[in-house]
Amino acid sequence: MLFNSFVFPAFFLIVWSLYHCLKHRAQNVMLLFASYVFYGWWDWRFLSFLFISTITDYIIALQIHKCDESKQRQRKILLFISICSNLGILGFFKYCNFFVDSFAEFCTLFGFQPHFATLNILLPVGISFYTFQLDFCQFR
Numbered sequence: 001m002l003f004n005s006f007v008f009p010a011f012f013l014i015v016w017s018l019y020h021c022l023k024h025r026a027q028n029v030m031l032l033f034a035s036y037v038f039y040g041w042w043d044w045r046f047l048s049f050l051f052i053s054t055i056t057d058y059i060i061a062l063q064i065h066k067c068d069e070s071k072q073r074q075r076k077i078l079l080f081i082s083i084c085s086n087l088g089i090l091g092f093f094k095y096c097n098f099f100v101d102s103f104a105e106f107c108t109l110f111g112f113q114p115h116f117a118t119l120n121i122l123l124p125v126g127i128s129f130y131t132f133q134l135d136f137c138q139f140r
Contacts, residue, residue, distance in 0.1 A: 011038070049089055053131070056085050090131040 002008065015034045019027050032054075040047045060082040067075045100116050107114045 007041075049093075049127070053086055053089060057082050086131045090127055093127055 011034075015030070018030055018034075022030055036047060036050065039050060060078050064075050064078050067078075104114050104116050
């Protein structure tokens with residue numbers, strides 16, 4: 001959904017009205033789902049990666065919250081897992097074809113002519129933004 005489309009003002013007014021009718025916790029949940037609708041409007045297939053990032057970070061955040069202050073090592077390990085999973089998804093989308101092509105080019109130096117199939121991956125809109133936003137929020 002584009003900001004300058006005719007659908008956006010209606011969507012915005014519905015979300016804004018619902019936001020002011022709900023209590024704080026329900027506001028957050030509604031904004032989460034409204035964000036999914038907004039993001040999925042462009043291409044719903046990319047929502048799975050946003051769901052995976054959200055669920056992974058939510059579960060890990062709950063585990064970090066359960067750890068007492070004495071378990072700093074465990075908290076750092078959980079944070080590391082969360083960051084690696086988010087950066088792994090980002091890295092796959094942004095750099096998969098680059099590494100496959102680079103490896104194939106490297107093999108030609110040794111006389112091999114590999115024919116690796118590259119994936120025609122379309123980069124999800126805003127993947128860098130929401131990945132780094134998720135990771136940044138974990139450091140606050």
